[in-house]
Amino acid sequence: MENGPGRRLLGVFAHPDDEVFCVGGTMARAAEAGAEVMIVSASRGEQGQIRDPAAATRRTLGAVREGELRAAAAELGVPHVRVLGYPDGTLQRHRPALGAAITDIMRQFDPDTVITFGPDGGYGHPDHVAISALTTGAFRALARNPDRGQRLYHAVFPPRRTSMAEELTHWIVGSGQRATDRAALQAITLFAGESATMRLARDDVRVQWFPPGTYVVEQGEPADALYLILDGSADALREHPDGQLSCLRQMRAGDYFGEHGLISGQRTQHVVARESLTCLVLSRTPVRPYAGRGAAAGSAAASSAAEPPGAGAPPGTTAVDVTGYLPRKLAALARHRTQYPIVPGMLPERLLQAMLGTEFFRRAAGGSGHAGGSEPAAGHGNAAVSRCAKPAYSRRPAGRPSSRPLRRHRDPSRHPAHPVTQEATGVHRL
Numbered sequence: 001m002e003n004g005p006g007r008r009l010l011g012v013f014a015h016p017d018d019e020v021f022c023v024g025g026t027m028a029r030a031a032e033a034g035a036e037v038m039i040v041s042a043s044r045g046e047q048g049q050i051r052d053p054a055a056a057t058r059r060t061l062g063a064v065r066e067g068e069l070r071a072a073a074a075e076l077g078v079p080h081v082r083v084l085g086y087p088d089g090t091l092q093r094h095r096p097a098l099g100a101a102i103t104d105i106m107r108q109f110d111p112d113t114v115i116t117f118g119p120d121g122g123y124g125h126p127d128h129v130a131i132s133a134l135t136t137g138a139f140r141a142l143a144r145n146p147d148r149g150q151r152l153y154h155a156v157f158p159p160r161r162t163s164m165a166e167e168l169t170h171w172i173v174g175s176g177q178r179a180t181d182r183a184a185l186q187a188i189t190l191f192a193g194e195s196a197t198m199r200l201a202r203d204d205v206r207v208q209w210f211p212p213g214t215y216v217v218e219q220g221e222p223a224d225a226l227y228l229i230l231d232g233s234a235d236a237l238r239e240h241p242d243g244q245l246s247c248l249r250q251m252r253a254g255d256y257f258g259e260h261g262l263i264s265g266q267r268t269q270h271v272v273a274r275e276s277l278t279c280l281v282l283s284r285t286p287v288r289p290y291a292g293r294g295a296a297a298g299s300a301a302a303s304s305a306a307e308p309p310g311a312g313a314p315p316g317t318t319a320v321d322v323t324g325y326l327p328r329k330l331a332a333l334a335r336h337r338t339q340y341p342i343v344p345g346m347l348p349e350r351l352l353q354a355m356l357g358t359e360f361f362r363r364a365a366g367g368s369g370h371a372g373g374s375e376p377a378a379g380h381g382n383a384a385v386s387r388c389a390k391p392a393y394s395r396r397p398a399g400r401p402s403s404r405p406l407r408r409h410r411d412p413s414r415h416p417a418h419p420v421t422q423e424a425t426g427v428h429r430l
Contacts, residue, residue, distance in 0.1 A: 005034035010111035012102060012135040014091060014127035015045040016069035016083075017336040021198060022122070022155035023115050024076055024329040025322020026359050031077035032325075038080035038109055039073050041066075042098055042131055047088040048339055051190065055338045062088075064338055072332035080109070091130040098130075103138040111150070114139050118154035118362065123197055136364055153361040156317060159199045162354040164192060165226040165282040169259040171348035179254045184343040185230055189280050191340070191347065200355040204283040210273040217271045220295035223261030225283040229253050232277035237270040250274070266295075316362055323357035330356070 009030045011023050019027070019039050031037045046062030056064040066083050073081045084101055086094050106114070116135040121128025136152060143150040172178055180188065189207065196205040207230065210216050216227065219239050229251055236248040236257065248269060251257060261267040262284075322329065330352070334342040 007035040007113070008109060008111040009035050009037045010040065010106065010109055010114045011038070012040045012042075012105075012114065012116045012131060014042050014117075014125070014131045015048065015088065016041050016065040017045070017072070017333070017339050018117075018128070019069070019076075020072060020329060020333045020336070021194075021356075022117065023359060024072075024332050025325040025357070026115070026320050026361075027078055028076040028325040028328045028332075029320070029322060031079075036080070037076075037078045038082070038105075038111070039069070039078055040082045040084065040102070040105055041069055042084050042086050042091055042102075043088040043127065044083055044085055045088055045339075050338055051186070052337050052341045061338060065336070068336045068338065072335040075328055075332040075335055077328075089127060091127045095130065095134060099134040099137060102134050103141060106138050106142050112148075113150070114152045115155055115361065116152075118156050122155065122157050123199070139364075152364040153318070154364050156360045156362050157198050157200070158317065158360055160201055160355065162201045162351070163282075163284050164195065164201045164203045164205075164351060164355075165262060165284050167348060167351040167354065168256070168282070169226055169262045171351070172256055172259045173263065175348075178256055178259075180228070180256070180346065181343065182254050184346040185228070185254060185280075187341050187343045187346050188228065189230065191342075192280060192282065194340075195355060202284070204281075204286045206281050206283075206287070208279055208281050210277040210279070212273050212275050212277075214273045214277070215270055215293075216273060216277065216279070217258060217261070217267050217269075218294055219267050219270045221267050221293060223258060223265060223267050224285055225258060225281050226256060226262060227258045227271075228280040228282075229255050229257070230278045230280055233274040234277055235272050235274055237272060239270060245270070318361045318363070320359045320361065321357065322359055323353050326353060326357055 007030070009027065011019055011027060013019055013022065018041070027037050027039070044062035045065040046058075048061065048065060050056055050058065050061060069083065070081050073079075082105060084098065086098055091098060114135065117128040117132040119129070119132055119136075121130075121132060132154065136154075139150075139152045143152070192201075192203075192205045195201045196203065210232075216234060217223070219237075231253055233250060233252045234257070235250055237245045238248055239245055251271075257271055258267075330342065333340050
């Protein structure tokens with residue numbers, strides 16, 4: 001995706017915070033290269049979670065999240081933000097009006113590149129599905145000039161092979177940091193849950209409660225999960241050959257356990273709940289119903305081999321490396337305080353790079369200069385809107401003559417096409 005001086009990038013999404021996970025690093029990269037970037041959110045996200053009660057109430061959440069979006073955009077270097085204000089959770093019911101609004105914004109902003117969700121909405125969210133269809137339809141209605149080379153990309157979330165359990169284990173053992181700040185517990189739990197939803201990691205993520213006296217893990221049994229105590233306490237016990245037990249340590253909220261077992265493949269100690277115990281459990285493989293316990297229960301899953309980001313992505317996927325912009329992407333995510341109360345240093349940098357350092361896109365069929373053969377996109381939006389130009393975002397100060405031909409009559413020899421001109425046979429890396 002070519003996004004240098006004179007280029008325009010438009011991202012169209014359903015809610016505040018969608019922009020960070022879908023395209024945050026790519027937008028920061030484009031803005032730094034001199035492109036003009038704009039974010040459109042169809043709703044204010046007023047039906048979202050309230051994960052910091054000091055940040056908003058249900059009555060104020062919509063206005064607060066709009067402000068969070070503008071603050072996040074500033075972290076990414078994005079100067080233009082539009083919030084359309086359609087009711088959160090109901091975008092499917094407002095397709096004609098919302099499609100017309102998106103079409104009008106595209107006509108005014110006149111983007112070279114448009115990014116939105118794929119037809120599946122990333123992971124099936126109905127609002128995301130609606131915004132994908134309407135944005136795709138608006139783009140197809142307006143992108144008519146084959147010399148312009150305008151492009152529409154769908155943000156996709158191919159399954160990652162990264163294991164949070166493995167990465168955290170290596171971090172804990174290497175750093176000796178066996179406990180985390182209690183203030184980070186909520187943030188880590190939320191991040192792990194969102195990562196599972198968006199397939200940023202392959203772990204089975206769950207929060208599990210154990211009654212007092214429960215053997216959470218047993219010495220000698222296969223090890224496949226890492227535990228983080230969220231509430232309560234537990235004892236780590238060593239069982240000797242004569243059957244005697246010795247207490248190795250007492251653990252409380254914020255303590256990890258199970259890391260050494262993940263490295264060796266076998267539990268090296270018992271962990272027993274002292275009192276009511278709640279843990280975040282990160283398993284490298286899905287939990288099997290009725291799985292046995294003890295040393296004879298079966299072998300643990302093998303550690304995953306290192307694979308490049310996007311190894312599971314389908315052919316034709318463009319992978320954009322945004323590791324250099326990861327600090328800005330995380331800063332933007334932290335601005336969405338009501339949804340993600342991020343705590344600095346809560347996770348190792350290597351894990352964050354593996355999960356958030358690459359963004360994936362597929363070129364949508366249709367539009368100007370398209371070589372064909374790419375992913376079909378859903379919906380056709382509202383194409384019956386007036387096509388009169390509205391220069392709300394002028395490309396130069398009023399009255400100053402242009403130093404180059406009008407954009408709609410661009411000379412292809414002076415303005416080369418985008419670097420991705422056709423569907424690749426594998427993942428194309430930028």
